[in-house]
Amino acid sequence: MPETATHPSSAPDPLQSAAGTLALLEAWVDGGWLRPLDRALAVFLHQHVPQAPPLLLLLAALTSHQVGRGHVCLELPALQADPDGTLSLPPEGGAEGAARPSRWLQGLDEAALAAALDCPELVQDGPGSSPLVRQEQRLYLRRYWDCEVRIGQALHRRMAAAADWQQGLDGEATRRWLERLFPAGGGAATDWQRLACALAAGRGFTVITGGPGTGKTTTVLRLLVLLQALQQAAADAPLRIRMAAPTGKAAARLNASVAGALARLPLDGVADAEALRAAIPTEVVTVHRLLGARPDSRHFRHRAGEPLPLDVLVVDEASMIDLELMASLLDALPPEARLILLGDKDQLASVEAGAVMGELCHRADGGHYTPATTAWLSEVSGESVPADYRDPAGRPLDQHIVMLRHSHRFGADSGIGALARAVNGGDAAAVEALWAAGASHPDIARLHLAGPEDPALEALAVAGGADHFAAGASGEGPRGYRYYLEAMHDGRPRDDAPRSAWDDWARSVLQAQGAFQLLGAVRRGPWGVEALNQRIAAALRDAGLVRATSAWYAGRPVIVTRNDYDLGLINGDMGVALAVPEGLAGGAPSDDAGRRDGARTVLRVAFLASDGSGRIRWVLPSRLEQVETAYALTVHKAQGSEFRHAALVLPDRVAPVLTRELLYTGITRASDWFSLLEPPGGVLVRAIRQRTLRSGGLRTRLV
Ligand SMILES: Nc1ncnc2c1ncn2[C@@H]1O[C@H](COP(=O)(O)OP(=O)(O)OP(=O)(O)O)[C@@H](O)[C@H]1O
Numbered sequence: 001m002p003e004t005a006t007h008p009s010s011a012p013d014p015l016q017s018a019a020g021t022l023a024l025l026e027a028w029v030d031g032g033w034l035r036p037l038d039r040a041l042a043v044f045l046h047q048h049v050p051q052a053p054p055l056l057l058l059l060a061a062l063t064s065h066q067v068g069r070g071h072v073c074l075e076l077p078a079l080q081a082d083p084d085g086t087l088s089l090p091p092e093g094g095a096e097g098a099a100r101p102s103r104w105l106q107g108l109d110e111a112a113l114a115a116a117l118d119c120p121e122l123v124q125d126g127p128g129s130s131p132l133v134r135q136e137q138r139l140y141l142r143r144y145w146d147c148e149v150r151i152g153q154a155l156h157r158r159m160a161a162a163a164d165w166q167q168g169l170d171g172e173a174t175r176r177w178l179e180r181l182f183p184a185g186g187g188a189a190t191d192w193q194r195l196a197c198a199l200a201a202g203r204g205f206t207v208i209t210g211g212p213g214t215g216k217t218t219t220v221l222r223l224l225v226l227l228q229a230l231q232q233a234a235a236d237a238p239l240r241i242r243m244a245a246p247t248g249k250a251a252a253r254l255n256a257s258v259a260g261a262l263a264r265l266p267l268d269g270v271a272d273a274e275a276l277r278a279a280i281p282t283e284v285v286t287v288h289r290l291l292g293a294r295p296d297s298r299h300f301r302h303r304a305g306e307p308l309p310l311d312v313l314v315v316d317e318a319s320m321i322d323l324e325l326m327a328s329l330l331d332a333l334p335p336e337a338r339l340i341l342l343g344d345k346d347q348l349a350s351v352e353a354g355a356v357m358g359e360l361c362h363r364a365d366g367g368h369y370t371p372a373t374t375a376w377l378s379e380v381s382g383e384s385v386p387a388d389y390r391d392p393a394g395r396p397l398d399q400h401i402v403m404l405r406h407s408h409r410f411g412a413d414s415g416i417g418a419l420a421r422a423v424n425g426g427d428a429a430a431v432e433a434l435w436a437a438g439a440s441h442p443d444i445a446r447l448h449l450a451g452p453e454d455p456a457l458e459a460l461a462v463a464g465g466a467d468h469f470a471a472g473a474s475g476e477g478p479r480g481y482r483y484y485l486e487a488m489h490d491g492r493p494r495d496d497a498p499r500s501a502w503d504d505w506a507r508s509v510l511q512a513q514g515a516f517q518l519l520g521a522v523r524r525g526p527w528g529v530e531a532l533n534q535r536i537a538a539a540l541r542d543a544g545l546v547r548a549t550s551a552w553y554a555g556r557p558v559i560v561t562r563n564d565y566d567l568g569l570i571n572g573d574m575g576v577a578l579a580v581p582e583g584l585a586g587g588a589p590s591d592d593a594g595r596r597d598g599a600r601t602v603l604r605v606a607f608l609a610s611d612g613s614g615r616i617r618w619v620l621p622s623r624l625e626q627v628e629t630a631y632a633l634t635v636h637k638a639q640g641s642e643f644r645h646a647a648l649v650l651p652d653r654v655a656p657v658l659t660r661e662l663l664y665t666g667i668t669r670a671s672d673w674f675s676l677l678e679p680p681g682g683v684l685v686r687a688i689r690q691r692t693l694r695s696g697g698l699r700t701r702l703v
Contacts, residue, residue: 014054015104018046021054025061027098033089038064041141045122045131055116056123060132062087062101063139067353072148072323072696073138080108088656138697144353147327151356152701154330158205158339159396159702165338166202166376170230174201174380177229181222183266190386193219196402198381199373201226204338207318207401209345209361211420212642212668213409216342217257218264220314221280223340225265227312228279232272238279239311244290246320246350247572250640251284252608254316258282283613286570287315287325288563291332295565298324302332311337317640318343323354323696345403346424347665348692351636355694361401362699367391368398397702409671415441416674420667426660428685445469445675452526457677458539460647461518461631465675478645478673481536481631484512485545485555488578495581495601502584503616506606509576513557517643518632519666520651521658521687527651527679532632540631552603552621554579559637562626567619568609572640574630575607577621635666646670652681659692 014020025039041064042057063074065087078086083105090100117123117134124130133145140148182194193215200206200223210216224241231239243258245251262280267273290308292301302308313333315321318341321329333339341357345364349355367389369377374385391398410417415434418441422430435446445468449457459465464480488509493501518536520529540546546555560573579601605624609615630637635648636657648666651658663684667674678684 013104015058016054018050018052018054018057021057022046024099024104025058028089031090031098033091033098034061034065035068038062038068041131049119049121052119052122053116055112056119056132058104059116059139060122063132063141066695067141067144070349070351070353070355071694072144072353072698073140075695076113076137076139078695079105080113083108091656135697136700138695144323147323147354148696148698148701150327151323151330151698154327154333155205155397155702157335158203159400161204161335162202162396162399165204169202169380170233171380173230173233174198174226175382177226178381180270181226181266191383192402192404192406193222194381194383195377195385196404197223197226198377198383199400199402200338200340201230202376202380203400204336205400206339207341207343207357207360207364208404209343209357209364209401210404211344211346211407211424212671213407214404215406215408216316216404217254218261218408219404220340220342221258221261221265224280224312224314225267225276227338228276232276232279240309241279241281241312241314242290242308242310243281243284243314243316244287245284245316245640246287246325247317247640248286248570248607249572249574250317250320251286253640253642255282255284258284284316287321287329288570291328293563293565300328300332303328304331306332307334308332308337310334312340313337314340314342316342319345319347319355319357320350320639321356322350322352323356323698324352325350326354326356344668346661347668348636348639348661349694354696354698355692356698358694359696359698360397360702361403363395363398364401364403367403368394370394370399373399395703413440415444416667416670419444419674420664423660423663423667423688426688428688431684431688440470442470443670443673445673447675447677449677449679451679452531454679457532457649458535460675460677461516461536462539462543462545464516464645464673465647468675469673478675479512479515480645481516481540482543482545483515484509484576485540487512488555488576489545492579499584502580506576506578506616506618507608507614509578510574510606510608513574513576514641514643516645516647517638517641517669519635519638519646519648519669520632521635521648521662521666522651522655523634525651527649529632529634532649533629536631537629552577554603557630558605558624558627559630559633560624560627564624564626567623568617569607569619569624572637573607574641575605575619575627577603577605580604580618635662635669638669639665641669642671643669644671645673645675647675647677649677650679650681650683650687652679652683654683654686654690658683658687659690660688661692663687 014024025042028034029036029039038061042061045060046057066074083101087101122130123132123134125134131142133140133142178194182191196208196219208216228238245254343357345357345361349358368391369385374390378384407417418434447468462480462482464478466477491505493505520532522528537548541548547553556577558575560569563571582600582602603621604618605621607617609617646669
């Protein structure tokens, strides 16, 4: 690894002293390579244990740095082999001035490592009170080790109880209900939905994974009907069922699809169909709300001693759940309650540390069902597990995971579906071929941008860019931001309209806003969402669609970036600022939008309540401290949302975040049209090849 000019090889080794190490960390913090928090940990440890080896202080700060990047721990062998790559230093856009970690850590030998970690006050290899834990070749901050252990133990207990759940199931009745609920099953092609439902009926813990439109919601609702029907036959009280999702947007989306799936339930001829339907909840809450989040505390009201009052819990978009939240969820779940996780294992992992869904599902593609599981599934579902998915050496965890493999949303001719599959499979040639054969896929478009000034980007974001799609784009055509802004201008009620009319208007604007979303891979630089937001705001201003003269203006779309329990807003909630009559909004007119048609108007930000009620919450802009403009969102922020037309802007150079999972997640945000906007630089193929790998030990705990 080359040394930087600022650190000639004669420079003193900073690892010879704590002061030297802390100075090195300071240089990295100053360069934007580490967070101040990472160095603060090293300082804290040094103050408490002055004799702690300098290398250990460095490792502690680097472990904290890894957590900040989504890893659960620091993988020591990877650090030894490739320090800069493992730590991703220097970071995207970071100053190059400081010495790279490899300068001091490349080829770090086992003896030096062992000596550094031999400090029992700070590092232990299991339960205890040390701030760090070393287990096998991984170094953890204790809090994350503790979460990983709690998740591992809770899932082990649930796996160990599988036989009891299975025996407790009325196999005959289950089979009858499955035949009714999945009428297409039992044929030549495997009905994975029926299998998933059977598996989940016989388990206390199941993960149902699948790409967009594979029927996760459909399947789980039928499962809930099955469970309620079996309960009705055996007991008086119906099961207490709750449904949750990690963000407000995801909860609202599940809510909408639950309503649709409930209506489609194949219950014709069932005597008490209405009672069964009524026993399925339609409300979906955020996981934080379910657990009873408290302002200014990371602790929840529901926990081990105060479990959730429920019998069945369904959690959607589980790939967005981080390690800590999953540990809290499992703590709060009564042992006799059933847990069903839904999600797409191939999507980006949670923003916070951990990749729980990915870890649980890392063998899902292959199935790995044992002869015992296969025989039991065949008996209760009438469905045979195909030979390719059987495995006499299948592990216990495999018997709790099921993957839906057929998309009902994206048919064989869907460009979005084909593109998502090709990207997910890492098949760059297939991706290229799709564009070459673009004319046969009217739902995907690729746009090469000449540079950061190319107005084609603005044109697409404002009007939708229908001309970039092959002829045959359906009558309606892909929308741009003009669509929701026109809905805002044209649909505005008269000033004396009742409150309900203003709520209806806000709802229609919010819905229209979901017709299009610009997505970016990175935050900074000419292709980052910060610059894109400015460009789009300027373009909409030039087009006369908004009057963006100050930070807040009618039509400004925002996304909440931090949970605000006082306002009832969750990270990821999206709203739009709207001008409403002062009397309607109440409160201080501090965000004056001026006078309109003689009546005084004020700005309020409209959010759709995430409880599925369709209610509109009107919030004073000045109360929204943690929001960002949302013309362009990072793919991370858009996870859990779906837009009719999504346009993904690639950067002009590779970045650590630009991975296959990011592309896949971006593409699958689109339901009807997807546009790929590429500046010069040609990073697409490299992005397809780059994987997101998150360090953690959960999968080894679950073997
Ligand atoms: N077995 C099936 N036969 C026919 N259509 C189906 C079947 N299963 C699901 N669908 C349809 O496919 C669409 C997607 O289903 P669903 O919403 O259940 O999928 P999902 O996996 O939950 O999707 P998402 O990607 O939104 O999470 C719906 O319109 C649904 O009616």
